[in-house]
Amino acid sequence: MANIMVRKSADGGLSFYLPKRDIEDSITSIEFDSPEKWGGEIKLGNGGVYYIDPIPAPRLPISVRARRVDGVE
Amino acid sequence: MSELTREQAQALIEEVLEVYPEKAKKDRAKHLMVNDKSIEQSKKCITSNRKSLPGVMTQRGCAYAGSKGVVWGPIKDIIDISHGPVGCGAYSRGGRRNYFSGTSGVDSFCDINFTSDFQEKDIVFGGDKKLAKLIDELEGLFPLSKGISVQSECPVGLIGDDIEAVSKKKAVEIGKTIIPVRCEGFRGVSQSLGHHIANDAVRDFIISNRDEQAFEGTPYDVAILGDYNIGGDAWASRILLEEMGLRVVAQWSGDGTLTEMENTPKVKLNLLHCYRSMNYIARHMEEKYNIPWLEYNFFGPTKIKESLREIASHFDEKIQEGAERVIAKYTPAMDAIIAKFKPRLEGKKVMLYVGGLRPRHTVGAYEDLGMEVIGAGYEFAHNDDYDRTMKEMKDATLIYDDVTGYEFEEFVRQLKPDLIGSGIKEKYAFHKMGVPFRQLHSWDYSGPYHGFDGFAIFARDMDMTVNNPCWNMLKAPWLKDEAEGELKAA
Numbered sequence: 001m002a003n004i005m006v007r008k009s010a011d012g013g014l015s016f017y018l019p020k021r022d023i024e025d026s027i028t029s030i031e032f033d034s035p036e037k038w039g040g041e042i043k044l045g046n047g048g049v050y051y052i053d054p055i056p057a058p059r060l061p062i063s064v065r066a067r068r069v070d071g072v073e
Numbered sequence: 074m075s076e077l078t079r080e081q082a083q084a085l086i087e088e089v090l091e092v093y094p095e096k097a098k099k100d101r102a103k104h105l106m107v108n109d110k111s112i113e114q115s116k117k118c119i120t121s122n123r124k125s126l127p128g129v130m131t132q133r134g135c136a137y138a139g140s141k142g143v144v145w146g147p148i149k150d151i152i153d154i155s156h157g158p159v160g161c162g163a164y165s166r167g168g169r170r171n172y173f174s175g176t177s178g179v180d181s182f183c184d185i186n187f188t189s190d191f192q193e194k195d196i197v198f199g200g201d202k203k204l205a206k207l208i209d210e211l212e213g214l215f216p217l218s219k220g221i222s223v224q225s226e227c228p229v230g231l232i233g234d235d236i237e238a239v240s241k242k243k244a245v246e247i248g249k250t251i252i253p254v255r256c257e258g259f260r261g262v263s264q265s266l267g268h269h270i271a272n273d274a275v276r277d278f279i280i281s282n283r284d285e286q287a288f289e290g291t292p293y294d295v296a297i298l299g300d301y302n303i304g305g306d307a308w309a310s311r312i313l314l315e316e317m318g319l320r321v322v323a324q325w326s327g328d329g330t331l332t333e334m335e336n337t338p339k340v341k342l343n344l345l346h347c348y349r350s351m352n353y354i355a356r357h358m359e360e361k362y363n364i365p366w367l368e369y370n371f372f373g374p375t376k377i378k379e380s381l382r383e384i385a386s387h388f389d390e391k392i393q394e395g396a397e398r399v400i401a402k403y404t405p406a407m408d409a410i411i412a413k414f415k416p417r418l419e420g421k422k423v424m425l426y427v428g429g430l431r432p433r434h435t436v437g438a439y440e441d442l443g444m445e446v447i448g449a450g451y452e453f454a455h456n457d458d459y460d461r462t463m464k465e466m467k468d469a470t471l472i473y474d475d476v477t478g479y480e481f482e483e484f485v486r487q488l489k490p491d492l493i494g495s496g497i498k499e500k501y502a503f504h505k506m507g508v509p510f511r512q513l514h515s516w517d518y519s520g521p522y523h524g525f526d527g528f529a530i531f532a533r534d535m536d537m538t539v540n541n542p543c544w545n546m547l548k549a550p551w552l553k554d555e556a557e558g559e560l561k562a563a
């Protein structure tokens with residue numbers, strides 16, 4: 001489990017930030033993105049995959065715990 | 074030297090790498106690239122923020138340098154204790170020329186070296202007692218300080234001192250903020266982690282101190298983050314923001330104060346100049362206080378105008394008009410400067426190797442003067458910095474990460490730039506090679522370079538350096554005759 005931060009990037013998409021290792025990336029897809037359910041599997045620009053326990057859509061940016069499913073880094 | 078094609082640039086990199094042993098060559102190859110604007114993500118072609126190789130000459134600093142020297146040092150009313158042996162602090166004291174207004178030793182402490190001066194017995198028996206005593210002494214000698222930060226040097230982490238406990242106890246005793254910062258030099262691969270650690274300490278010990286306190290805000294409150302007031306940079310930026318109608322609540326950290334920092338969560342927009350060293354705290358404020366942040370660039374009229382307009386777009390019409398007014402006011406002066414210096418600098422080639430933001434931020438300023446940046450690199454950037462840099466640079470230019478002394482010299486030898494912008498460690502090597510050089514960390518004892526006023530100085534300085542007659546006098550007269558004789562003969 002790692003602490004990550006998800007924020008809205010300037011171009012309207014989502015971006016991923018892993019403070020512990022200072023890794024930034026774009027989020028290319030997110031499994032759930034509705035007001036009631038947000039999170040699930042997120043895919044990163046570098047090919048990494050993380051999993052966030054789904055929650056009601058939060059105000060971004062938000063720091064959440066995420067599990068690394070598959071990752072380049 | 075005419076422009077390189079992609080193949081030539083790649084060949085140059087390979088030629089330079091040739092001297093390394095196989096393993097080193099493989100590693101260094103990952104840090105050098107030829108720019109390709111079509112690539113969005115730099116990580117596919119350049120590796121950064123990795124440990125430097127032993128044996129090569131790197132220009133990096135340590136985490137302590139990033140924390141004490143960069144982030145904390147410029148805050149004027151906090152005393153930074155360099156906790157550990159005396160040497161580390163001596164090199165980080167005021168050398169960056171972060172200006173402040175105040176009386177040194179009375180209410181401002183940027184240019185004094187405070188150190189616990191560890192001796193053998195402190196290593197053996199621990200330095201906590203000494204730290205407590207030091208804080209008492211500081212309180213007696215400098216009662217007007219607003220706070221104290223304890224900047225750990227390497228040994229403190231190695232011997233396991235509990236600076237947090239001492240700081241906590243003493244903070245209650247003297248009634249001031251005392252911030253322990255775990256920025257021992259061995260953490261991380263460069264000063265970059267020091268910035269992060271320093272930001273985290275600010276987050277933990279400063280940012281929420283005044284959350285409960287009333288604050289007379291205006292809708293136009295902003296803070297300048299990541300401007301260290303080198304040669305007065307932050308001042309030259311601040312006046313532009315104020316002229317367009319914004320209220321600058323805080324300067325981080327050049328000429329900044331503890332109170333300003335504590336008040337920052339009350340602003341409407343954070344303006345981030347050096348992304349690398351302060352994005353952490355901007356992110357935190359965005360999450361906790363819902364304050365958006367924006368990167369801006371105050372080098373060179375083109376970028377300044379873009380930035381002013383972008384900043385204004387976050388506010389109402391009054392500010393937007395203000396921005397246009399400011400731009401209109403300064404444009405004639407900027408045009409005059411460009412008219413004066415551009416003919417003298419047009420077509421000159423520049424290579425840069427600096428720290429956090431300048432290798433990309435100054436590109437626009439050079440281009441305003443008709444100069445061209447043919448190579449850029451950072452000491453301690455991360456991939457997101459290179460993402461940004463690749464967009465600013467032309468195609469087929471060189472990009473180098475944590476470049477070694479040898480590689481840099483070799484690139485310069487082959488590309489023959491008309492100007493190099495880098496730091497003091499590189500300066501004299503290139504002077505001896507006869508290449509015009511400006512320090513882009515400390516502005517070579519000049520500045521400010523930010524803002525419209527700064528650009529006037531920037532342009533003058535670049536001209537003064539590139540067109541200085543001394544560069545023609547580097548050859549001894551008898552050698553010169555020979556060279557000329559040969560030319561004539563040929």
Ligand code: SF4
Pocket residue numbers: 135136137138161225226227228257258259
């Ligand atoms: S690496 Fe350690 S000993 Fe060296 S300057 Fe940094 S803190 Fe001091």
